Amino acid sequence: MSAAPAPLDLTGDVVALARALCDVPSVSGDETLLADLVESALRAVPHLAVDRHGDAVVARTELGRAQRVVVAGHIDTVPIADNLPVRVVGEGIHRELWGRGTVDMKGGVAVQLSVAAELSDPVRDVTWVFYDHEEVASDLNGLGRLVREAPHLVAGDFAVLCEPTAAGIEGGCNGTLRVEVRVPGEAAHSARSWNGVNAVHGAHEVLARLASYEARSVDVDGLVYREGMNAVGIRGGIAGNVVPDECVVTVNYRFAPSLTPADAEAHVRDLFTGFEVTVTDAAPGARPGLDAPLAAEFADTVLALTGGAPAPKYGWTDVARFAELGVPAVNFGPGDPLLAHKDDEHCPASEIEICRSALAAWLRGTR
Amino acid sequence: MSAAPAPLDLTGDVVALARALCDVPSVSGDETLLADLVESALRAVPHLAVDRHGDAVVARTELGRAQRVVVAGHIDTVPIADNLPVRVVGEGIHRELWGRGTVDMKGGVAVQLSVAAELSDPVRDVTWVFYDHEEVASDLNGLGRLVREAPHLVAGDFAVLCEPTAAGIEGGCNGTLRVEVRVPGEAAHSARSWNGVNAVHGAHEVLARLASYEARSVDVDGLVYREGMNAVGIRGGIAGNVVPDECVVTVNYRFAPSLTPADAEAHVRDLFTGFEVTVTDAAPGARPGLDAPLAAEFADTVLALTGGAPAPKYGWTDVARFAELGVPAVNFGPGDPLLAHKDDEHCPASEIEICRSALAAWLRGTR
Numbered sequence: 261m262s263a264a265p266a267p268l269d270l271t272g273d274v275v276a277l278a279r280a281l282c283d284v285p286s287v288s289g290d291e292t293l294l295a296d297l298v299e300s301a302l303r304a305v306p307h308l309a310v311d312r313h314g315d316a317v318v319a320r321t322e323l324g325r326a327q328r329v330v331v332a333g334h335i336d337t338v339p340i341a342d343n344l345p346v347r348v349v350g351e352g353i354h355r356e357l358w359g360r361g362t363v364d365m366k367g368g369v370a371v372q373l374s375v376a377a378e379l380s381d382p383v384r385d386v387t388w389v390f391y392d393h394e395e396v397a398s399d400l401n402g403l404g405r406l407v408r409e410a411p412h413l414v415a416g417d418f419a420v421l422c423e424p425t426a427a428g429i430e431g432g433c434n435g436t437l438r439v440e441v442r443v444p445g446e447a448a449h450s451a452r453s454w455n456g457v458n459a460v461h462g463a464h465e466v467l468a469r470l471a472s473y474e475a476r477s478v479d480v481d482g483l484v485y486r487e488g489m490n491a492v493g494i495r496g497g498i499a500g501n502v503v504p505d506e507c508v509v510t511v512n513y514r515f516a517p518s519l520t521p522a523d524a525e526a527h528v529r530d531l532f533t534g535f536e537v538t539v540t541d542a543a544p545g546a547r548p549g550l551d552a553p554l555a556a557e558f559a560d561t562v563l564a565l566t567g568g569a570p571a572p573k574y575g576w577t578d579v580a581r582f583a584e585l586g587v588p589a590v591n592f593g594p595g596d597p598l599l600a601h602k603d604d605e606h607c608p609a610s611e612i613e614i615c616r617s618a619l620a621a622w623l624r625g626t627r
Numbered sequence: 628m629s630a631a632p633a634p635l636d637l638t639g640d641v642v643a644l645a646r647a648l649c650d651v652p653s654v655s656g657d658e659t660l661l662a663d664l665v666e667s668a669l670r671a672v673p674h675l676a677v678d679r680h681g682d683a684v685v686a687r688t689e690l691g692r693a694q695r696v697v698v699a700g701h702i703d704t705v706p707i708a709d710n711l712p713v714r715v716v717g718e719g720i721h722r723e724l725w726g727r728g729t730v731d732m733k734g735g736v737a738v739q740l741s742v743a744a745e746l747s748d749p750v751r752d753v754t755w756v757f758y759d760h761e762e763v764a765s766d767l768n769g770l771g772r773l774v775r776e777a778p779h780l781v782a783g784d785f786a787v788l789c790e791p792t793a794a795g796i797e798g799g800c801n802g803t804l805r806v807e808v809r810v811p812g813e814a815a816h817s818a819r820s821w822n823g824v825n826a827v828h829g830a831h832e833v834l835a836r837l838a839s840y841e842a843r844s845v846d847v848d849g850l851v852y853r854e855g856m857n858a859v860g861i862r863g864g865i866a867g868n869v870v871p872d873e874c875v876v877t878v879n880y881r882f883a884p885s886l887t888p889a890d891a892e893a894h895v896r897d898l899f900t901g902f903e904v905t906v907t908d909a910a911p912g913a914r915p916g917l918d919a920p921l922a923a924e925f926a927d928t929v930l931a932l933t934g935g936a937p938a939p940k941y942g943w944t945d946v947a948r949f950a951e952l953g954v955p956a957v958n959f960g961p962g963d964p965l966l967a968h969k970d971d972e973h974c975p976a977s978e979i980e981i982c983r984s985a986l987a988a989w990l991r992g993t994r
Contacts, residue, residue, distance in 0.1 A: 303741060425752060434818065438867055450879045451942045452965070453855035456844075460858035460876070461838040467831030475821075488820035491827035492871065493864030499907070500805055500859050509827070512817045512867060541867070575818040597821070 268301040272375035274616045275357070275609045278370035278607035281335075282361040283345045288336040288400075290316040291392040294334060298390050301373065306381040308388070315392035316402040319376055321385045324349045327554070328385040329623065330416035330587070331376075332403060332578065333369045333423070334394030337361040341603040344582045349606070358606040363595030364395075366421025368608045371593065375623065382482070386414055394578065398543065403578050407585065419582040420619070423575075424595035426570025427611045427618070429559050431548030431590045432583070433483070434485055434514040436494075436576050437524040438541035441466050441532050447505035456503035460496040463507040468492065469509070469531060478516035483513035483548045483572040485516040510540075515572070515591055517545030543576060546583030549591070555588045558622055562592060565618040575600075592619070632660070635668040637744035639982045642724070643882030645737035648702075649728040650712045650772040655703040655767075656680040658759040662702060665757050668740065674747040675755070678780055682759035684771040685780045686743055692752040694921070696990065697783035697954070698743075699770060699945065700790070701761030704728040708970040716973070724974040730962030731762075734974045736788025738960065738983045750992035754783055763943065765910065765980045770945050774952065781930045785921035787986070788951040790942075791962035793933025794978045794985070798915030798957045799950070801881040802854055803943050805859075805908035808899050810835050814872035815918065823870035827863040834858065835879070836898060843884035850915045850939040852883040855900070877907075881941070884912030910943055915957070922955045923991055929959060929974050932985040942967075959986070980988045 265284050268277065286294040295315040302310045308319040315335075337360050346359035357367070369390065376388045391402030398404065408415045422565025423430075443463045475487045487509065496507030511532075515524040521542040529537050549555055550570055559570050573579070573591050582589035594611035632651050635742040635990055636644065653661040669677045675686040682702075704727050713726035726733070736757065743755045758769030765771065773781045790797075810830045815823025842854045856878065863874030876897075882891040888909040898903050916922055926937050940946070940958050949956035961978035 294847050358781075436818070436868075449942065449968075450855060451803070451856045451859050451860055451881050453881070454853065455965070458837070458857055460861050461834055462829050463861070464834030464838045467828055467834060470825070471828040471831045486821065490817050490820045490825055490870050491864070492817055492867050492869060494830070494861050494871075494874065497860030497877065499860070500877065502805075502859060503857050504859065507861065510864065510867065514820070515815050575816065599820070601816075609681060 265297065266374065267295050270301050270305070270373050274370050274374040275612050276613050277374055278362065279346045279357055280367040280368045282357070282359050283367055284431040285340055285344060286336050287339050288393050288396040288589065291336050297455060298335065298373070302376065305377050308376065313406060314402060314414065316406055317390045319388040320551060321382060325385040328387060328416040330387045330389060330414055330419040332389035332391065332419060333365055333372050334392065334402065335369055335390050336392055336396045336428050337364065338601050343605065345526055353608040353610055356444050356606050357609060360605055362607040363424045363605045364600035365423055365593060366592035367595050368424065369614045370612060371619060372422055374616055375620045379620060379623055381438050382623040384623065386623060387414065387621050389414060401578070403563035403581055403609055411573035416587060418552065419579070419587050420558070421577055421579050421589060421591050423577050423591040424593050424597045424600060425591050426568070426596050426616050427560050427566040427594055429570045429583060429590050429592050430573035431483055431570055432517045432546040433478065433576050433580055434487065434516060435519065435521060435524060435545030436543050437513045437515060437521060437528060438538065439511050439528050440538045441509045441511055441539055442536040442538065443507040445503065445507070448503040450501045452502055453503050459504045459507040463496065463509060466509050466532065473531065475479040478518055480518045481548045481551060482515055483570065485572045486574070487516055500620050506512045515545065517547045520544065544580060544584065546580040547574065549583065549588035552588035555590055558590065562621040565585065565621060566614050586607065632664065635664050635740065637668050637740050641737050641741040641790065642979050643732045644741055645729065646713045646724055648733040648736055649724065649726050652707055653703050654706050654713060655760050657762040659704050662759065664969040665702065665740070669743065672744050673744065677769065680773060680790060680976065682775055683773055684757045686755040687992065688749060688752045690752050692750065695752040695754060695783040697756060697781055699756035699758065699786060699788050700732055700739050701769065702736055702757050702761065703762050704757050705762045705968050710970060714913045718970055721979050722976040723973050724976060727972055729792045729974040730930050730972050731967035732790055732960060734962050734979045735960035736793065737979060738986060739789055741983055742987045745906065746987060746990055749990040750754055751990065753990060754781065754782060764943050767882045770889065774948060776845060783954060786946070786956035787925070788944055788946050788956060788958045789960035790944050790958040791960050791964045791967060792958050793931040793935070794961055794982050795911050796929050796937045796957050796959050797940035798850055798911040798937055799884045800919050800940040800943050800947055801854065801883060802886065802891060802912030802946065803910050804888060804895060804906065805881060806878045806895050807905045808878055809903040809905065809909055810874040812870065812872045812874070815870040817868045817870055820870050826871045827875040830863065831877060833876050833899065833902060836986045840898065845885055846920060847883055848884045850937065852939045853941070854883055855881040864878050886913045887911065895915070909952065911947060913947040913956065915939065916950065917956035918957035922957055925957065928989040929985050933981050
């Protein structure tokens with residue numbers, strides 16, 4: 261393997277920092293090396309109090325301000341698709357970083373680290389959170405762990421998650437519900453299939469309802485959330501000569517944050533009337549919360565400095581964890597979220613720079 | 628483990644012999660011990676010439692008769708479902724053997740061995756074939772191996788397979804064709820499903836055609852073959868948050884022996900017009916062949932002695948291998964074929980006895 265990576269330089273160019281962060285692989289479960297580097301770099305910043313919790317690192321100003329803003333981001337990525345180290349493509353304002361993590365979300369982490377190191381005198385206290393295990397099962401999530409085990413480290417009046425939003429503000433998020441719709445049958449040898457009942461054939465009705473389903477768009481606090489109802493899996497059959505006695509369709513409903521998970525479940529049960537429906541997974545959405553004063557102020561700053569108007573977030577993100585705590589939260593970070601997890605993941609350098617400027621300006625109170 | 632099993636007694640009670648055969652486990656791939664016992668017992672019979680080929684054993688009379696009959700059966704079983712050793716249930720004419728292999732097909736093997744040992748002077752020469760690997764992939768099949776590597780050992784003018792038929796004659800068999808019907812889509816995150824095309828939803832049309840398909844019944848040489856068109860598997864989806872970009876339905880068509888595999892393929896392609904269809908497996912059927920003089924004579928004997936009228940065989944059996952060689956072949960053996968492979972597999976003792984009587988009478992020429 262290669263030599264140990266160099267210490268992170270938080271005070272230099274933010275794009276170079278993003279590139280350095282990407283070039284230290286940190287696939288979920290393997291974040292320790294990067295967490296060590298982040299921790300060391302932050303401990304060298306005199307105006308920050310630093311805590312380590314597993315592979316999460318939390319750095320706080322303690323200026324006794326009346327309000328506290330939490331700025332959070334995860335340091336893990338999905339598996340590397342042969343797309344590291346980072347390649348720099350283009351020049352000047354067209355410069356882009358190509359590679360795993362550039363969008364989701366080491367560009368955002370670079371913005372956090374750079375502003376954290378610079379800003380010794382923000383108008384509100386700031387808690388900078390860098391956490392692990394965001395890209396895997398929810399119960400492993402590092403931010404969730406902090407909420408459960410060290411809630412004082414993530415307490416605040418408003419939260420910004422530096423997830424990719426192409427430098428706009430994306431507020432709230434849809435909820436997500438996963439169910440299994442089960443179609444029963446009766447097994448038989450396929451050579452004498454009239455002795456059985458084919459469960460896969462019976463599933464045609466489930467799929468027909470999905471194919472003709474028209475997903476809604478719902479206005480919540482002024483933002484329009486587009487829903488989705490999708491089969492994300494189907495399985496049936498145990499052998500090439502057996503009439504299947506069961507077919508199971510896994511359906512994922514992404515529902516507007518005006519619905520509770522219970523509302524969503526009722527809607528799905530209604531859609532699949534006549535079939536056995538089992539909920540396997542549910543997470544509430546988060547209302548955009550842009551009516552909160554801090555959120556509105558931040559949105560104004562971003563609109564003025566990056567041109568990004570508030571929009572709904574479609575992917576479920578950890579803003580919902582803050583929403584559950586009653587803390588208004590928005591997403592704001594560099595990179596096109598549609599490129600997250602893709603093999604051709606890449607991020608304009610200019611978005612990293614502009615997000616850095618906007619976040620710093622707002623926290624500095626110069627806007 | 629238990630002590631080595633006792634040698635097989637071919638000259639005693641045929642039901643006891645069937646029970647002894649069952650109590651020597653011989654799941655496909657693990658037939659050597661039973662093949663050894665069968666070989667030893669047959670080598671002790673003075674009127675038989677015995678050959679061993681892998682775990683297949685072939686014993687022949689060499690009386691120079693004008694015609695030769697092949698009587699074949701496989702000695703392997705599907706895996707044991709905690710249903711050995713054999714239990715004897717009931718008494719007298721209600722006596723039954725319960726356990727793996729009693730139906731498929733050690734009852735039939737006992738009939739073969741018992742008649743082979745007794746009949747030193749049949750009116751036609753007889754080749755007794757006991758083979759391995761029938762219950763697994765076709766390319767492993769012991770009878771197929773003999774056909775390829777030692778065809779003189781399985782040559783003859785007529786063949787009887789002692790597969791379970793409840794002591795009737797079942798002639799020919801349906802062919803079988805397996806295809807994959809592929810529905811394409813376009814992957815997307817399920818949170819932004821409008822960016823994709825859901826392949827599982829698209830499969831509703833494939834399933835609808837299957838659900839409304841009316842299987843045909845086809846008269847072939849006087850026997851009516853019932854067909855079947857079934858999804859035996861369906862798969863789609865790679866993760867709980869991804870719109871599937873592919874759904875594959877595996878369809879098994881059991882077609883009447885008047886159709887060639889090419890006819891069957893054309894019929895399936897026609898049914899799934901508009902979808903990509905890939906053939907993964909095909910085996911021709913076998914016409915019943917009851918118009919062949921030896922077959923007709925045997926059918927008359929069976930009808931007179933067991934009351935079993937000729938009927939079509941629905942499962943694909945190795946009669947099709949003989950049909951491909953141009954040798955008329957029928958199935959005839961004890962046990963209800965619907966109980967084959969079931970955990971409650973069991974066979975009436977009386978059917979083992981009546982099959983033994985009918986086969987011996989016909990080969991002896993006393994009917």
